[in-house]
Amino acid sequence: MSLLSFFVALVAFVVLAPVAGCLLAGADRVISARLQGRVGPPLLQPWHDVRKLMAKEDRALNGFIGFYVLLALLFAILAGAFFFAGGNFLLVVFVLTLSTLFFIVAAFSARSPYAEIGAEREIIQVASYEPMVILLTVSFFLATGSFDISAVLSRSVPLVVSLPLVFVGLLFILTIKLRKSPFDLSYSHHAHQELVKGITTEMSGRTLAMVEVMHWYENILFLGWVALFFAWASPVAIPVALVAVLLVYFLEILIDNNFARVKWQAMFTWSWVVTFACCLINAFVLIVFF
């Protein structure tokens, strides 16, 4: 990852990711509505929501909540830039963890009963998906011989061929990362299964707008991880990866609309079991047969 590629990726990610993320969120709401037999909002509704939030009066329990959320947003952007610049996968993961931590601290700093429950649940979510994320980077290394994201572009076959089970594991925890039911414990878009507004209970106006935008950035980054599995040294890879990403996101929408939120015990246990089984078997196959 050269300095130049980093800055190019940073600018591109800062500008393009929210556009794509916003459209994705809009499409998500339209499709979800159709699945539920409603007409749903227009495609650009998420954009209108954020604009409206930005215009709201600034009310907050203290100044720290907004500051920590801003940091979370900035580190999420930084992680995305490292990723799309083809940098070190572990670096991406660690910077993203830093972003999540600041989001959690923001909720705690409000010292609100509801936000604290959300924060504790967010911590459980991290503990549920973190092993898979670390083993994802490890499996990536086992397949490509490098931790650099860019290594995937010099392969002759897509990553999913070498790491099919790791891909399944990623799909499983992706539901947590994308904040989709049944694993949307800390922060849900489904009002009927949420405690007030979860981890964002004490966030409003601009702060909440930042959370929404951070969500757009994060979603694009996570879909980038999905795309990673369908990338190889060929121009055909671009449409293939794009189709794969859209299919995966559609699958997540289906899951989101068909499952009710589970308890943390189920999420934690199943995440760990799926992670362990998928990664172990895949690593074993890779080491023994390749």
Place this chain on the structure above:
Amino acid sequence: MEIIGFLVIFPLLTAASLLVVRSERARTAIVVAAAAIIMVASLALAVLYLPAEPVFFSLNAVLGGDSAGATDAASAAASTAASHSAALAPATLVTWFLTAVSALICLYIIVKAARANKPFALFLAGLQLVLVLVLEFGVGHEVAISYDLYIDRFSVIMALIIGIIGSGICIYALGYMRDFQHHAEAHPARPVPGSPDAPALATAAAGTPAAPARPQDRRPLFFALMFLFLSAMFLIVFANNLSWLLSGWEVTTVCSFALIGYTRTREASDNAFRQIVMNLAGGLAFCVGLIILVGSAGVLELDKLIAIGSTAEGLPLVALPVMLVAFAGFTKAAQMPFQSWLLGAMVAPTPTSALLHSSTMVKAGVFILIKLAPTFGWNASGMTVVLVGGLTFLFCSGLAISQSNAKRVLAYSTVANLGLIVACAGVGTPEAVWAAIFLLLFHAAAKSLLFCCVGTAEHHIGSRDIEDMDQLFVRMPRLALLMALGMLAMFIAPFGMLVSKWATIVSLVDTGNITLLFILAFGSALTFMFWAKWLGKVLAVAQGGANLEKTVHPSEWFALALMAVLSVGCSLGFPWLSQLVVEPYLGGVAAALGDAAPITAAALAAAAGDASATIGSPATNSAWSPTADFAAISFDNLLIMALLAAVLLLVLLFVLLQSRRTTGNDTVYLSGVGRDFEKRDFINSLSGTSSAEQRNWYMQAWFGESVLTPVANIVCIAIVIIGFALVYLGIGGVL
């Protein structure tokens, strides 16, 4: 050479003077001056020896007039030969003195154990006494020692940790122990009804039944022990003569015994004896290991042991001694199943915990394991070390989740991180050792900071429970942010600890160690859980708390600031520390191993009883090629991390500057029935007032001690037993 002598002897003299001085003023002056001198001396050592290649010293050669030091092997050997004729050679005198120290320690423990009616400790100490004498006057007497002492870059790093962090904790203890003494005098310890209390208290109570016993001021002893500890640690990190190292090892054991039992309550006494039993078992293993080593390979020096052990031909000769010393390392580093002594050590005053956890005691355990790393790898002892360390990391990270007592969380986190260091040492490649050294360094800085923060918080908010640290940020803003810094330094990128963990992952992937990778991945997730929820509590903001930190003693602020600067400074300087210090060290080790053929050949010949055999050029542990790339993470990525650390530092400074501005223009959401929003009171269904309470999650059913500890202990005991069996039977020498 002189500077080693100074670093070992000066704290000793300080300890002696502190024992005599009773006035608090004089004690403060002595402690501050001595700590400053030790810090300066450690820095001087670093300036002199960090740029230099490893230097070995023979005491006889140096004191015998060879002013150039004993870098010339021939002259050293000659003077060693001479020393055998003259019994009063300096090195012999030191050996005798240290043997006497070891013997006295055993006698001391025997007396203590007899008085406290602890037969097992008494038995172990008696056995130890016999073995120490056997080692010295039986088998070890005839072994020629070429070099008694050495300095390499790793021992310089250790000396800096001991000299700066250790001394810093001694300064911290000045203020802390004053509060502690005041508290003890205000609330004299009550003997537990129906149970015999510690002898001193019992007699005091019996002597003056009417008046409550005014607790004796035992601070002179406390500070003397702290400095004695430093002296012993310096001996451990510089001794090449293994019997000297063993003496230092025993001194640290007995020092922590006395420090844990400091308050003389029944609990303290019990925990002190638990510590001594476990560490005596380790000391015994060490001693037996040395006796076997002399018998099998005919050496009693650390560098020779490593050189022989790192070759395929030599390993069988020293496999059992290495395993025994590794076992001693497990006990000292409180690896499972020995973690209970370190948790029990929490009854001691907090500076003791800070010292035990950061710069001394447990660090001696991991130090010796890291030194032995070239002998580990894909062999039976290496796999045992990896598995014990790795499982300790996993289980203790889980156990830490279940604790609400801040000191116990820190203790489990220490054991877990030591487990990671131990596992890295067991992997045995240069990259893994690179990670282990950095884990050790960053852990020392961050953990001492955290312990001192918890100690100070405890004296000002009256509790060490994490739930009571709710909104510490409002009540003690500076302290809370220092604590937050310590926590961030422990578990989150871009600080050194996590970057070292990153390096661990890289080194494990390179060696294909899938088992440990899985352990690490799952354990790290648990680590995040217990730190994040604590951090959240501390940084919670509510309005209108009184500021409690105006009465914090200046010596405590000084020590806290010192440790914070060290934590951050090492993270910022990480790329250069790696490039200029640790990588050259690893290169030096690799080069030394490459040159080790004659030593191994000689040992093999000695074992075969054939003195004339000089054949054999053993292949060294292949990972340690002098041309290997020693850094697990590229300089660029380290630089990115250092930059991010600087950013986070600015963030914390900004939060500190804003710390007074805790009020906003909104109230907390209480479902529309709030009454007092600051207290989170709301109108309940009977129109009365209820308060919304939110505790952190501790998940006892999943991570409680009663759930995890028995499993972990059984698994780890089984691994150690299997490891010993494999090594003893000679199976799996090199897998």
